[in-house]
Amino acid sequence: MELYSLTIHELQEKIKNGDVSAMQIAESVFSRIDAVEERVHSYIRLMKEEALAAAAKADENIKKGDIQPLTGIPVALKDIVCTKGITTTCGSHILHNFVPPYNATVVEKLSAAGAVFVGKANMDEFAMGSSTETSYFGPTSNPWDLERIPGGSSGGSATAVAADECIASIGSDTGGSIRQPAALCGVVGMKPTYGRVSRFGLIAFASSLDQIGPFTKDVEDCAIMMNVLAGYDPKESTSVKTEVPDYRRFIGGDIKGWKVGIPKEYFVEGIDPEIAAAVKKAIAVVEKCGGQIVDITLPHTQYCLAVYYIIAPAEASSNLARYDGVKYGLRTADARDLMEMYTKTRRQGFGAEVKRRIMIGTYALSAGYYDAYYGKASQVRALIRRDFDEAFQQCDVILTPTTPTPAFKIGEKTDDPLQMYLSDIFTISTNLAGIPGISVPCGFTAAGLPMGVQFLAGHFEEGKLLQIASAYEKNAAIEKRRPTL
């Protein structure tokens, strides 16, 4: 067994026993990157020099007996979180040369926990996309079939874990951008409750929906990462001062007598038959573990996508107004006056999908349309949240498919934005309601593509998600396959 293929908890065990050094782990991961990165393209930028220095430092600490939860663990960061002194592009031409003067809070926390940063992972430009095809730096391939997309927007963070180019990674999820690629790449991905993890230093897309979370190889690793990431941050006014439990204690707990809600709206036309079958099997596993299946309804599900495609672009159009060629990033070379500098810089700096969303958002917020679009969407959003509040009166957790289909071919949906948006149909409601969700692998299609099952819980109930996900993972005994690269 190569070191790069192990989990955080397996490697931590070996470090504690003195069987391996942080340097050996880092070298193993970088040798794997040398072997597969050219085909997968998980990263926009590798941080080998910094990583080897951090590994050396970790080994010094280990010698002193100072072993933190992530000491010596190679972690990849989506290129949307600011890293002090390391270029952070958000997958965009407009930020191709941006060097942040500070670290995101999650970077500080991971660093304090001993993590070794491997590199900055590829992503859809400004996290707008479901396939990682809108990155200015080129697409990422799914390690299970290189002609297919890895999902998005945190595609590189998902493939880096799936292809063993890191041990765990950080992504961000605005409408499914962690859970959808996790499902399509066969790894675990969690979107925590809005406010659970600080967004300080996360480049903003849609501020009322964005949340940072981990990608890992198993559920226990997810708990380890959440222990490091979660918590209030005085620098981030929407982070919440709610106590953070030790998430690891939920691993291995049983779910006897738990009520597991199955929303009928998530099992309708358009869902791939292999995914429907795999999720049915997952329901049977949960039942075998002692879960009690209850039929529930989330009546406003069919409106989620429409609400999302007003709220997210509206917030984005406002957030992305800051890219004007003045303070950082790209500035056009040929402007005669200030207005022309703005309009040309933004034309040259943004890709088609980002422009499209800025246009929708600007339109939805413009004079005369605000009430009809943003106002209406915010009201329906309240109804969607109410659906979940009522559902959680009847059940402890909700079980759904993570995605309607397995990974599609690169280029298949790039010309049809609405078809692309439908990839997130099962994940968007979570962000609108602000609740946490986790995607766990639930098997493979006949063609060998991974599929995921999603669990949802009430606000700040990440512990419940980890408990049922770990019970499911243990009892489902999904075949341990690795992509052949």
Place this chain on the structure above:
Amino acid sequence: MKLTTQDVEYVAKLARLDVTNQEKEKFTAQLNDILLYIDKLNELDTMGVAPMSHAIAVTNAFREDKVAESLGTQRALANAPDARGEFFRVPKVID
């Protein structure tokens, strides 16, 4: 059609985006598709529903008024495409 090419031009101007003629046509078609889909929301009666602007009810997130470390002029200007002295430099605003 909810949106004409002229509307797209107007919105592009509001968004400070310079769009080519080809983009204008493409955006007009694509934005119309998306707006048509969004129209679905009008099926719902939302009379009296309070709009939700945030996922978690956090209000008045105050913190103590203490002086802390700040970025400083030099670091704040370090990424500027054009800076001089303590200022960001831009093309002429007024003739």
